[in-house]
Amino acid sequence: MTTVEKLLEDKGRDVLTVPPEATVFRALELMAQHNVGALVVSDNGRISGILTERHYARKVVLKGRTSPHTQVGDIMARRVICAVPQQTVQECMAVMTEHSVRHLPVFDGEQLCGIISIGDLVKSIIKDQQFTIEQLERYIAG
Numbered sequence: 795m796t797t798v799e800k801l802l803e804d805k806g807r808d809v810l811t812v813p814p815e816a817t818v819f820r821a822l823e824l825m826a827q828h829n830v831g832a833l834v835v836s837d838n839g840r841i842s843g844i845l846t847e848r849h850y851a852r853k854v855v856l857k858g859r860t861s862p863h864t865q866v867g868d869i870m871a872r873r874v875i876c877a878v879p880q881q882t883v884q885e886c887m888a889v890m891t892e893h894s895v896r897h898l899p900v901f902d903g904e905q906l907c908g909i910i911s912i913g914d915l916v917k918s919i920i921k922d923q924q925f926t927i928e929q930l931e932r933y934i935a936g
Contacts, residue, residue: 796918798886798900799879802908809899809909811836812845814867818854821845821866831911832897835870841906843870846897876901877910883918886910
């Protein structure tokens with residue numbers, strides 16, 4: 795089974811962070827610039843939340859707020875569900891489903907060492923299944 799550690803080796807460990815006092819507009823610029831759907835919110839080096847496109851849609855647009863005048867800290871999720879490098883892709887999929895989240899920051903002890911998305915997990919599962927199919931085809935073909 796593929797672990798989060800292996801997933802991060804393939805994907806990379808870069809994590810974009812934003813301070814809670816940043817404007818939502820600035821956070822959205824960062825997301826668009828780096829083609830990501832979530833940012834970890836960090837206050838003086840400590841994780842204080844997570845901001846996703848979903849938060850923007852539900853807590854800014856639908857509430858009549860504007861992104862240049864709303865701070866990240868006002869709309870971020872403060873309860874952050876995390877993963878560890880030793881977890882399997884399947885375990886992370888179950889956690890995401892149970893908690894209705896699409897991104898998991900990854901911690902190795904106290905150190906933030908990556909972030910994974912539901913898309914990363916799906917790609918990994920498809921890759922593993924393709925490998926299994928190829929092996930079965932070779933076995934059958936003799």
